[in-house]
Amino acid sequence: MPGYDGEKEQVLKRLRRVEGQVRGLQRMVEEDTYCIDVLTQVSATTRALQAVALQLLDDHLAHCVVDAAREGGPAAEAKVKEASDAIARLVRS
Amino acid sequence: MPGYDGEKEQVLKRLRRVEGQVRGLQRMVEEDTYCIDVLTQVSATTRALQAVALQLLDDHLAHCVVDAAREGGPAAEAKVKEASDAIARLVRS
Amino acid sequence: MPGYDGEKEQVLKRLRRVEGQVRGLQRMVEEDTYCIDVLTQVSATTRALQAVALQLLDDHLAHCVVDAAREGGPAAEAKVKEASDAIARLVRS
Amino acid sequence: MPGYDGEKEQVLKRLRRVEGQVRGLQRMVEEDTYCIDVLTQVSATTRALQAVALQLLDDHLAHCVVDAAREGGPAAEAKVKEASDAIARLVRS
Numbered sequence A, B, C, D: 001m002p003g004y005d006g007e008k009e010q011v012l013k014r015l016r017r018v019e020g021q022v023r024g025l026q027r028m029v030e031e032d033t034y035c036i037d038v039l040t041q042v043s044a045t046t047r048a049l050q051a052v053a054l055q056l057l058d059d060h061l062a063h064c065v066v067d068a069a070r071e072g073g074p075a076a077e078a079k080v081k082e083a084s085d086a087i088a089r090l091v092r093s
Helices: A002-030 A035-071 A074-092 B002-030 B035-071 B074-092 C002-030 C035-071 C073-092 D002-030 D035-071 D073-092
Strands: none
Touching (some): A035 D035, A035 D073, A074 B035, B035 B074, B035 C073, C035 C073, C035 D073, C073 D073, D035 D073
16 A cells, blocks of 8 residues: 555654654753753654654544444444544643 | 534533633632642643543544545545644644 | 732733633534534633743742742742742643 | 753653654554554653653753842843743643
8 A cells, every 4th residue: 555655654754853853862961052952952852753643643544543434333433432542642742 | 413412511511610710710810829829720721621622522533524434535535634633733732 | 019910910811811712612612613613712722821821930930939049048949849840730731 | 060960861861761762663663553552652752752851941940040040130030031931832842
């Protein structure tokens, strides 16, 4: 399924960038960068991670939830409940 | 549809409680309550509002998105996109 | 203290606006407004509440924490700890 | 200053753990781990990053802001303003 693979590659690319940001944060701390500048970078990294989460969720709704909804029955309800719980964890984190 | 009405009544109940919390906050500020105690109450009110949002979203996924998925086609895709955007606004707010 | 009173009035004004937003949300739900539009309004209300919290925190740092820091000793440390805990609750809510 | 160094080492330790979590996320995506399980891990990583931010902020308030408050004058006000802005970015990210 080329669609999935394209999405997977995009998520991996974003995660590698987040890894680079986290390593950059370590360097900043090691070099005693001013606290507020480190904090600004932490906020940027948190937002990058949230963007990963939102993409994963979007893909999940578009594929798994929609497929389950089409099949119908209790499986569809379970998928919606599972997605809602994941969204709640995201909103609260 | 009795299901919808039950959900609507529950959302309204939660919103009335949030309104009470916001009025309580005004009283606290008027009576010069200690700042940190007001802040604790603001955090509780924010969480109550988020719970409203999560319930609305859950109901939306379970009804509108699932119904659109069953019908299929571009309408289903549009509903998923719309829900994803709403989730993104929530996560970022 | 005129400074405090100006800040207090501003916080009250913001809270009254938040109360209006929450009542607007109830009307939207009663009139069966489309879910996604209600959600957009909930996000706006949450952001308005966060702005109240940030103002309260700002005032608290500028007055209580700065005053305690000037007096020094364990009271200053306790104030910083208390403010940090309030910030943590905010960030997590 | 041994206090600062202890804090610095602790922040670095947390950041190295976050880096490990982000690499774990890449592995999960490469191995096609179920979306919802990846999302749960993203939420945990976001919380770990927030904990880094809260520690940095706590240290900043306890050292820089308290020191500036003791010196007084416009520098103290500027430090409080700068800290408030950093808190606002955190709360909104």
